[in-house]
Amino acid sequence: MLYVIxxxxxxxxxxxxxxxxxxxxxxxxVAMHAIGxxxxxxxxxxxxxxxxxxxxxxxxxxxxxxxxxxxxMAKYLRKPEQGGVRD
Numbered sequence: 541m542l543y544v545i546x547x548x549x550x551x552x553x554x555x556x557x558x559x560x561x562x563x564x565x566x567x568x569x570v571a572m573h574a575i576g577x578x579x580x581x582x583x584x585x586x587x588x589x590x591x592x593x594x595x596x597x598x599x600x601x602x603x604x605x606x607x608x609x610x611x612x613m614a615k616y617l618r619k620p621e622q623g624g625v626r627d
Contacts, residue, residue: 541589545582552578569613599623 555578558571580599587595 541585541617545585545589548578548582548585567616569610569617573610576602576609580606 552575555571555575559568559575562568562571579601583595583599583602587593587599
């Protein structure tokens with residue numbers, strides 16, 4: 541179990557490179573969302589490992605915030621002819 545959590549954290553650290561060096565803003569947003577999903581998975585695994593149900597509740601709320609975050613960014617980054625932000 542611990543090796544799985546360490547593998548997820550390592551892959552999140554590698555994905556952080558894409559956040560810093562992504563060729564476009566969209567790539568960086570996708571990488572940030574991927575890191576968020578990885579840490580959500582770590583929360584669920586820790587809930588199973590420690591037998592604490594509160595971590596599941598925290599993971600559910602965190603998942604909702606991740607979804608709302610992506611919806612807000614998608615609305616913000618729409619093309620200007622569709623009513624999005626202009627550069």
